[in-house]
Amino acid sequence: MGFLLEYSDDWGMIAPFFQGLREKRLYGTRCPACERVYCPPRAHCPSQECRLAETEWIELEPRGVLESYTLLGLSTQEHLDDLPLILGLIRVDGCSTSLMMRLEVDFDDLVCGARVEVKFREGACRMRDIYAVLV
Numbered sequence: 001m002g003f004l005l006e007y008s009d010d011w012g013m014i015a016p017f018f019q020g021l022r023e024k025r026l027y028g029t030r031c032p033a034c035e036r037v038y039c040p041p042r043a044h045c046p047s048q049e050c051r052l053a054e055t056e057w058i059e060l061e062p063r064g065v066l067e068s069y070t071l072l073g074l075s076t077q078e079h080l081d082d083l084p085l086i087l088g089l090i091r092v093d094g095c096s097t098s099l100m101m102r103l104e105v106d107f108d109d110l111v112c113g114a115r116v117e118v119k120f121r122e123g124a125c126r127m128r129d130i131y132a133v134l135v
Helices: 012-022 077-082
Strands: 026-030 056-060 063-072 085-092 099-103 115-120 130-134
Antiparallel strands (some): 026 056, 063 085, 063 115
C-alpha cells in the first residue's frame, strides 16, 4: 500500500526569483558592498570581504552569453522523451555568476560566447521552466 506525500514550495529568501518567473521576469541580487550581481540569486554575498552582506533585488534583462554547454543523454524517467537535452551555462548580462538552463537550439549551431535570450514557459515557476535561444 502506497502513501501520498504533500508538500508546498518554500523558497525562503530567494522567493522573488521564482515569483518573477511566473511574471516572465528575471531577477537577481546585488551586493550593496561589492556590487557583484548574482543570478541565480544569493540572499547574502559569499565574498569574504562583504562578510555575508544581505543582497538587494534587481530586475535583469533576459539576455546573456553562452559560457559553456553540454549534451545530456541520460535523464530521469519523467524526461526520457526529451533526450537528448542541451544544457548551457548562461552568464546573464551584468552578472558575476552563470545560470544553468536548457538550450533550445541545434547543437551544431552552438559556440561558447554566443549571445542568447532567456525565454519563459507558460506558467513558469521553476528553474526548468526557463530556457535560452540564440539571438
